Amino acid sequence: MLGLHLYELPLFFALQGVALYAILAGADFGAGIWQLLAGRGERAKRIRDHAHHSMAPVWEANHVWLIFVLVIVWTGYPIAFASMASTLAVALTAAGIGIVLRGVAYALRSASAGAAEVRAIDTLTAAGSVIAPFALAGAAGAIASQRVPVGNAAGDLWSSWLNPTSIMAGVLALLSSAYLAAVYLAADARREGDDEMAAIFRVRALVAGSVAGAAAIAGAVVVRSDARWIFDRLVEPPALLSVALSLLAGAATLVLVYRRRLDAARISAAIAVAAVVGGWALAQNPVLLPGLTVRQAAAPDNVLALLVVVILLGGLILFPSLGLLFRLVLRGSFSAQPRAERPAPPASSTGGVASTLTATRLAGACFAIGAALLLLGDSAWPRAAGVAALGAFIVLGLSALAGEDSRE
Amino acid sequence: MQSLSAMFGPVQQAYLLEARQMQALSFAVHIPLVCFGIAFPAMVLRAEWLWMRTGDEIYRLLAMRWTKVMVALFACGVVTGTILSFEMGLLWPGFMGTFGAVFGLGFALEGFSFFVEAIFIGIYVYGWNRMAARAHFVSGIPIVVAGLTGSLFVLSVNSWMNDPRGFAVRNGRITDVEPFSALFRNGHLGYEIVHMYLAGFIVTGFLVAAAYAVGRLRGRWGRYERIALTIPLTVAALAAPVQVLVGDWAAREVAKTQPTKLAALEGVAHTQRGAPLHLLGWYRDGEVKAGIPVPKGLSLLAFHDPDAEVQGLDGVPAADRPPVNVVRIAFQLMVSIGTFLAVLSIWYLFARTRRKRVPSGHWFYRLLVLAGPASVLALISGWVTTEVGRQPWVVYQVMRTTEAVTAAQGIPVGYATLAAFYACLIGAVAWILRRLARAPMATVAEPEHALGDS
Numbered sequence: 001m002l003g004l005h006l007y008e009l010p011l012f013f014a015l016q017g018v019a020l021y022a023i024l025a026g027a028d029f030g031a032g033i034w035q036l037l038a039g040r041g042e043r044a045k046r047i048r049d050h051a052h053h054s055m056a057p058v059w060e061a062n063h064v065w066l067i068f069v070l071v072i073v074w075t076g077y078p079i080a081f082a083s084m085a086s087t088l089a090v091a092l093t094a095a096g097i098g099i100v101l102r103g104v105a106y107a108l109r110s111a112s113a114g115a116a117e118v119r120a121i122d123t124l125t126a127a128g129s130v131i132a133p134f135a136l137a138g139a140a141g142a143i144a145s146q147r148v149p150v151g152n153a154a155g156d157l158w159s160s161w162l163n164p165t166s167i168m169a170g171v172l173a174l175l176s177s178a179y180l181a182a183v184y185l186a187a188d189a190r191r192e193g194d195d196e197m198a199a200i201f202r203v204r205a206l207v208a209g210s211v212a213g214a215a216a217i218a219g220a221v222v223v224r225s226d227a228r229w230i231f232d233r234l235v236e237p238p239a240l241l242s243v244a245l246s247l248l249a250g251a252a253t254l255v256l257v258y259r260r261r262l263d264a265a266r267i268s269a270a271i272a273v274a275a276v277v278g279g280w281a282l283a284q285n286p287v288l289l290p291g292l293t294v295r296q297a298a299a300p301d302n303v304l305a306l307l308v309v310v311i312l313l314g315g316l317i318l319f320p321s322l323g324l325l326f327r328l329v330l331r332g333s334f335s336a337q338p339r340a341e342r343p344a345p346p347a348s349s350t351g352g353v354a355s356t357l358t359a360t361r362l363a364g365a366c367f368a369i370g371a372a373l374l375l376l377g378d379s380a381w382p383r384a385a386g387v388a389a390l391g392a393f394i395v396l397g398l399s400a401l402a403g404e405d406s407r408e
Numbered sequence: 409m410q411s412l413s414a415m416f417g418p419v420q421q422a423y424l425l426e427a428r429q430m431q432a433l434s435f436a437v438h439i440p441l442v443c444f445g446i447a448f449p450a451m452v453l454r455a456e457w458l459w460m461r462t463g464d465e466i467y468r469l470l471a472m473r474w475t476k477v478m479v480a481l482f483a484c485g486v487v488t489g490t491i492l493s494f495e496m497g498l499l500w501p502g503f504m505g506t507f508g509a510v511f512g513l514g515f516a517l518e519g520f521s522f523f524v525e526a527i528f529i530g531i532y533v534y535g536w537n538r539m540a541a542r543a544h545f546v547s548g549i550p551i552v553v554a555g556l557t558g559s560l561f562v563l564s565v566n567s568w569m570n571d572p573r574g575f576a577v578r579n580g581r582i583t584d585v586e587p588f589s590a591l592f593r594n595g596h597l598g599y600e601i602v603h604m605y606l607a608g609f610i611v612t613g614f615l616v617a618a619a620y621a622v623g624r625l626r627g628r629w630g631r632y633e634r635i636a637l638t639i640p641l642t643v644a645a646l647a648a649p650v651q652v653l654v655g656d657w658a659a660r661e662v663a664k665t666q667p668t669k670l671a672a673l674e675g676v677a678h679t680q681r682g683a684p685l686h687l688l689g690w691y692r693d694g695e696v697k698a699g700i701p702v703p704k705g706l707s708l709l710a711f712h713d714p715d716a717e718v719q720g721l722d723g724v725p726a727a728d729r730p731p732v733n734v735v736r737i738a739f740q741l742m743v744s745i746g747t748f749l750a751v752l753s754i755w756y757l758f759a760r761t762r763r764k765r766v767p768s769g770h771w772f773y774r775l776l777v778l779a780g781p782a783s784v785l786a787l788i789s790g791w792v793t794t795e796v797g798r799q800p801w802v803v804y805q806v807m808r809t810t811e812a813v814t815a816a817q818g819i820p821v822g823y824a825t826l827a828a829f830y831a832c833l834i835g836a837v838a839w840i841l842r843r844l845a846r847a848p849m850a851t852v853a854e855p856e857h858a859l860g861d862s
Contacts, residue, residue: 057534060486060526064519070493071519074504075512082505085497086814092498093822096491097829103487104836107480111843152419152501153816299509300585306513314520321527321550334534360761367649374653375712380598383657387602390650397646401638401760 007298009308010076011288015281017069019274023180024062025133026173026273030181031055032102032129033174034204035122043200045115048122050197051181052109054188057334059106061325063099075307077297079150080288087148087155088139095135101128130174137173141166144280145227146290164226168219175212176273182208183253183269187262192335202257205265209254216247233283242279246272356400363396419502419815423823427499427813430823432795434492436788437830440615441485443787445525446559446608448478449532449551451616451640456545469849470636472536476847479533480840484833486526491826498822503802503812506582510575513587514565521558524550559608560601567596570794571665572803595665599658606647606654607790610749611783613644618780619845621773632849638766641776644783645753652750655743656709662797663710666804667719669797672730673739674706675699676720683707683718688740691732730799738792745786752779 004012031051038044038051055062074081085092105125112118138161142148145165148155160166182205189197224231234243249272256265286293298304328334366389373386421427452474459467493515497504528550535544568574574590576583591597620637623629663670670676676683677694683706689699704714711718721729752775759767767773798804802812 057530060483061523061530063486063490064523064526067490067493067519067522070497071512071515074497074508075516076509078508078512079505081497081508082501085494085504086501086816089498089814089816089822090818092494093825096494097825099490100487100829100833103483104833107483107840108836110476110480110483111840111847152505153814157816157818299512300583303509303513303585303587306587307516310513310516310520314517314523318520318523318527321524325527325530328531328535333538370650371653374657378660383598386653387598390653394643394646394650397757398643401642401757 005295006301006304006308007295010072010298010304010311011294013308013311014069014072014076015277017065017072019277021062021065021069022173022176022277023270023273024058024065026177027180027184028055028059028062029102029129029133030177030179031185032105032122032126033178034181034185034201036126036129038122040119045119046197047200048118050189050194050201051185052122053335054185056106056109057329058325059102061322063103066099072307072311076299076304077288077294078299080292080297082152083150083154083289083292084139084143084148086151086153087157087160088142089153090157091135091139091142091161095132095139098128098130098132098135101125102132104128129177133173133177134170135161137169138162138166140280141169143289144169144230144284145223146229148289150289150292164222165230168215168222168226172212172215172219175208175215176276179205179208179212179250179253180269180273183257183262183265186257187266190260190262191330191332198262202260202262205257206254209250209257213247213250213254216250230280230283234279239279239283242275242282246275246279249275356403359396359400363393363400366390366393366396418811419813421810421813421815421819423819424810424813426819426823428809430819430826431495431499432792433823433827433830434488434495435791435795437833438485438488438492439787439791440611440784441481441488442559443608443611444478444481445485446555446605447612447643448474448481448616449529449548449555450609451612451643452478453545453548453552454639455635456548460541460545466632466635470632470639473844473847473849475533475536476844477841479529480844481837482525482529484837488830488833489522498816499814499819500802500809500812501814503807506807506812507575507803510582510585510587510590511565511568514561514568514591517564518558518561521554521561525554525558528554555608556605559604560597561591563600563604564591564594564597566794567591567594567600569802570594570798570804571596572806577806595661599654599661603651603654603658603790606651607787609647610644610651611787613640613642613647614749614776614783615640615780617641617644618777619841621776621780624773625770625777634766641756641766642760644749645756648746648749648753651746655746659710660712663718666797668721668724668729669735669794670710671719671721671723672732672735672797673793674718675732675736676706676718678720678722679717680720681707681717682715685709691736696736728800730797735793735797738789738796742786742789742793745782745789749779749783749786752776 031054035048035051038047070081073084102125105121105128108121108125109118112121141163142155142160142165145163147160147163147166182201186198186201186205189195189201220231223234233239249268253265253268253272256262256268286295288294288297299307370386370389370393373382373389377383377386452471455467455471455474458464459471528547531547532544532551535547539547568590571594572590573594574586574588617637617640620633623633624637659670662673674683675686675689675691675696682704685702685705685708686696686699687702689696691697706718707716708714710716721732752772755772756767759765800808800810802809
């Protein structure tokens with residue numbers, strides 16, 4: 001597939017997961033950053049609410065990409081995963097706390113009422129939107145700058161992810177998340193016909209994009225002096241092509257946002273982020289960690305093959321589902337005014353007393369049969385039959401008790 | 409089987425116990441949320457289905473109010489689950505690095521279940537009153553299915569840790585890895601998934617019913633409340649007696665494959681025939697003090713034969729035994745609460761089938777209020793029983809937790825930080841639930857109160 005070896009395939013999928021996480025969760029964290037920076041007052045409240053409503057239907061799915069990446073790496077490249085997670089323990093703990101704060105923000109918002117309350121929630125939890133992308137990008141910077149050796153917590157817990165390259169990566173992640181979020185929120189606002197929010201986030205996108213571009217150039221100087229190995233590989237083909245693509249896409253996004261072509265800007269902004277991940281991967285290849293190549297880190301071939309099959313089959317379920325979710329969101333189905341849907345006319349009444357009695361008796365019989373099979377059985381088949389009978393007991397019991405309490 | 413020398417070599421970790429407690433804390437916070445992930449969507453759909461079938465608005469109101477609870481708890485479940493997956497590597501790199509290839513696939517499969525759950529939760533929650541009724545109902549079904557498959561895949565890993573197979577150890581290295589037979593052909597998966605899936609409905613059912621039982625004791629008792637109590641309570645009451653039977657299956661499987669765990673959970677010091685069962689009491693110096701003995705009870709329960717031989721803790725060296733009192737007390741808690749829930753369930757089922765109504769006495773509702781938190785305690789006790797009972801092994805009789813743990817410093821700091829954050833999280837959840845319970849009853853006439861507009 002794509003001229004890749006089997007031992008590279010799971011990593012190839014994992015990197016796509018990293019890119020999608022950086023784009024989708026990045027936009028979510030970015031929305032949190034804009035909520036933090038919104039200030040006070042009525043306009044600030046509208047900014048925070050728009051950022052919330054825009055992300056709320058999709059944030060959970062967006063965050064699952066991180067789990068996707070973790071499980072592929074720990075199944076396909078267990079030694080590398082164990083080395084990374086143990087050395088980057090502090091960074092990952094910080095990121096975890098950030099993610100908890102972000103999730104709690106959504107949970108709290110679902111129950112909050114007053115404007116002051118919502119503002120307090122947004123401010124308290126917005127720290128999560130800063131900590132998580134900074135720590136995760138710092139962890140990526142640790143791997144890129146070869147600060148994660150192979151072994152059980154063999155690297156430094158702090159300097160591995162708090163060093164010039166990691167800090168630069170963290171800052172850049174914050175800026176690009178804010179940029180992405182502003183582009184997406186502007187596009188969402190325009191789709192909803194909210195010109196005020198579209199204008200507000202358009203300006204924010206232009207500012208954040210320019211700052212992110214400047215930071216990327218400054219960052220190159222930092223990486224050159226701090227992590228010469230990865231820098232040299234980033235500025236030669238093939239990685240250079242990807243890096244150049246990222247810069248071009250980032251600049252193109254600015255132009256598109258300026259010209260108010262927000263839907264096209266959505267795509268070019270995503271390309272800019274994905275190309276950074278691609279460039280990093282191409283620059284590191286084939287080295288996963290110092291002294292450990294992708295091939296050396298890979299699990300046995302049969303495990304890798306199964307993993308690829310699981311990913312491909314899972315993708316058959318995942319992508320149509322994601323497509324449905326994003327289509328509903330982008331079509332504006334979830335921001336439309338709720339309507340009072342009438343259900344179909346009630347079906348004819350259920351069987352009444354006689355069938356309830358039958359269901360009760362049948363349920364009792366199933367329980368007796370299931371209990372006997374489970375208590376006396378000592379092997380797989382009687383037990384499976386027993387579980388099936390007990391399952392039937394529960395289903396029949398539910399149908400026997402479906403009617404309402406007859407009092408009143 | 410010889411103990412495996414961990415791939416990274418043995419480490420010096422002064423805080424192994426704290427690492428285990430940190431992991432246990434994370435599970436204890438996450439697992440009740442998992443129960444809601446498993447069972448609550450089905451209850452919400454039940455209410456919505458009743459609305460579709462009868463056209464009675466009261467069911468829609470109930471389903472919409474429950475949806476708000478569901479989305480808040482699911483958000484907390486997502487983030488606490490993410491923490492757990494981080495901790496696998498943060499705390500147990502020796503385990504992950506050595507066995508990731510053997511069991512990781514279970515989590516990869518779970519990852520897709522999680523995706524499906526998260527995607528359709530988004531569609532279901534924000535699709536309320538914005539999609540056609542039938543399409544909206546159908547969008548909730550994948551959540552229920554993914555709840556089942558997700559638990560199945562996670563438990564495939566846990567059951568493998570208790571009954572490891574599907575690999576060989578040669579010269580301290582893992583070879584001949586067969587992930588599918590490791591995950592799906594071990595002897596524990598069957599009872600673990602049935603036990604946990606039922607627990608999901610029991611915990612969710614009793615907790616939700618307990619909330620309305622509190623309301624009834626305070627005089628809030630109309631048709632809405634009665635429906636809201638009977639939907640969760642009916643399914644929990646049907647599941648609780650079944651759980652007793654599944655518990656018997658679990659105990660017999662443990663007796664067969666993990667005799668030391670059985671010995672710990674009953675406090676059996678010496679291998680013996682016709683072993684007695686002790687209720688209550690405390691294990692010390694090789695015997696249960698102040699317990700109520702049931703002669704031959706353990707042999708009868710664990711092997712269905714009063715004279716069966718039960719292996720004692722002395723069957724293995726002292727270093728290979730779990731801490732007896734923790735495991736034994738957790739087990740007794742689980743069993744006694746489980747029995748209490750089953751009795752309460754039979755009371756309820758009897759009233760519903762014979763008297764055609766929900767029980768009327770105050771005592772039933774007082775006990776029901778108790779049953780909610782008690783079911784969570786039973787759930788956590790059950791996990792303590794199986795996980796602490798597996799000690800000192802992370803992979804039963806193959807890898808010790810001492811070989812799995814991280815070499816990193818500062819575990820107590822991480823533990824304290826997490827504990828503080830989780831205390832806040834629990835406080836936040838309590839605040840959310842109170843808030844949602846007190847929210848005014850929105851009616852269809854007020855669409856601006858619909859979901860997603862909060």
